[in-house]
Amino acid sequence: MHSSGEPVTDPISDRQDPTPVSQTGAALRRVLVVDDSKMQRRILSAQLSRSGYEVLEAGTAEEALEICTQIEPDFVLSDWMMPGMSGIEFCHKFRAMPREGYGYFILLTSKTEKNDVAEGLQSGADDFLAKPVNGDELRARLTAGERILTMEHAMKEKNRQLSSALGELQTLYDSIDRDLVEACKLQQSLVKERFRSFGNAQVSLTLRPSGHVGGDLVGFFPINIRRIGLYGIDVSGHGITSALMTARLAGYLSGTSPEQNIALIQTEFGFYDGRDPADLAAYLNTLVLEEMQTDSYFTLIYADVDLISGKVALVQAGHPHPAVLRADGSVEFLGDGGLPVGLIEGAQYETVTTKLAPGDRLFLGSDGITEAEPPRRPQIGEEGLAMLLKRLHLLRGPAFLDALYWELQRMTSENLSDDVSAVLFEFDGAKENVG
Template identity: 30%
Template sequence: MKILVVDDDDLVRELILHSIGQLGHDLHSADSGEAALEKIKAGLDVDLVISDWMMPGMTGVDLCAEVRRKTRRRHIFFLLLTARESREDYLSAMEAGADDFLVKPFDPEMLAAKVRAAERIFDLQTQLALSNTQLTQSNQELDDALRKMKNDIHAAAKLQLGLLPPEKVRFGRFRMSAALLPSSAVSGDIYNYFNLGDETFGLYSLDIAGHGARAAMMSFAISRFIIDLGVVGNFERTRTLSSYVQELNEIFQSSPPDNDYFTMLLATISSDEKMRVCQAGHPHPIATPIDGGPPFPLGKGGFPVGLHEGISYEEFLVDLTQVHRVVFYTDGITECSGPKGELFGVERFQTLLHEAEGKPLDDVVPAVKQAMISWHGGDEFDDDISIIVLENCEATPEAP
């Protein structure tokens, strides 16, 4: 197929081309809707257009309408990349003639799957012209494959939930409450906490790029490597957290066409109320002080794991004697979109945690979940959400 990729962001456009470059198609690109339309007018006989929705000037929906109007002799498959999922947006895009959507930030493996789906549609159209009988047989085969895939995904979801630690646990003077809210049957988020002895324990939180089946498989693999490295079970007290993360970075270097990378946070908490943290591109943990003041972020960010070789990671120390709670979470919370596309954001999340200071620990995670559902307008989220709330039971907070 001839495929035209349209996006005003050079990096995103190159990532799309890279993600589907191994599929053997004739690839073309344009940096705007206007440029894409000019290429089609000039004779580029495309079979599939992959376009960003929001672009300066001509949007992806506008481009789709123009393509439909100017190329009536045959159907061109049109795939929109968007972070917008409201009913009104969906209907307007359908009226313009879009065939399918992919939510941004997109999973490269899912994008490749969408392109393969377009291939199958063109193949099915050809089969329809040749024989209705052949088409019926192909549909049955697709139904069987879909049924098998659904069964496999549900089995994987049960396996993943079985790998998670208990949602509520206590280590000495600290308690934790946690939850995983997948955006689909399986999740690219995963977390764990583990006893290191001498009233010391550790925890980690991972967020694989993208979501769905491929991200879930990556989370399984990374969890296994974390165990093999000795982070869980044979943790070396003399070894820095950053050295563990750096070793994971060398193991999980991305190589075409996989583009595998993830963000991570690794922490240990000792009996003297000191917390060591290594942050690798993961959202900043949010601490709530015992003096009733507003929550505040911890850390400096760091670089995701698996993108580049030779990255140095840092760790920082947190004195928990004046901290009531620390919340570790993935960006599915702060990037949760409302009905009009507005993101929940860090400030709203900090306000939510400030208001939750008067609640028992067991009520905090349910309060966050309900806030996400209310904001998003349902529990089918755009991205996976995971959260761990660490509470210092001996730190008595003042009223916020």
């Protein structure tokens, strides 16, 4: 191997051969000339050197392959017919070699038949030059190859930048994902108590967001010695904004700080009483519109339940209709709907009453249940919910709610797109002393 231009380091003996540069500082393109004719190699090398290329030479394809294992030429000019390995075979092996960049391969041949050209292209050649090689035509073919190599380099650089950007995005996503996992734990902690027995009655809660965090919230709190408040909330939208809104609302309906619970009113004797459900919804509506300054709104179901008499007073503000599963297995839906909270100024709400008999259950569920969609079928709706409640009536407490969620997953092929939350109150009869 030798060069017809300035002396270069032997690529076989020194793998660290630096990339040659021109007087302007730009990297020179390397061209490997492969021909068994020494004279032909010298002619081509002289033409290429004058055009500003660094030239490497090989007298056989085998020698050329050895060079290519040490240095990656940008261009290869290879004779087709050579002793030993032919140019076609060399092109096959050249294409199979691992490279950082693309190598432009030009076959030198006297063959002009279409079948010969097709064979060369199938072997991986990019272009052809007829022998004897015309200098102007050679420069034109190399210029065309330069455009390909320049585009390939630009594409690699863009891919590198894209890979770097994707890596940064993945790192950011992983960080956000970790934060959301923690946020999910915090949101679940808002429901501090999932089950409580009052002796003759019990309350069970379920909260299952469709993503890491959601906009649903359920809970209960004592109003006084014989009454409890039950509530379900569904904030518009999904994700972090909705989750933050639920956290804010959880503070307004706190079961641990009655002085901060806006559903409670302190009497002149220092005892707490419950605000009328319709008044509570109206108060929350004003609070959201005037103080929170947010575009979010929410649906609400709130029930004031007497643990001794079984009397229930409730308000439905855009939430799905509450259901009463009677002891005989029948299902009744209550309420007339009502406007969501935080949507329209001055919205009016209505308090609805009912009475639970021993064995009756009050079910307050979110629209993630009634609006669940089985494949190729309409939403479950109230009719489907009633069927589920009847089917599960032999179960009680958390087992009832877990089974309800599993049934929803089964019916929708585990494709629940909305948060699922519910409150289940089970009344077994009057109790004289409530703790």
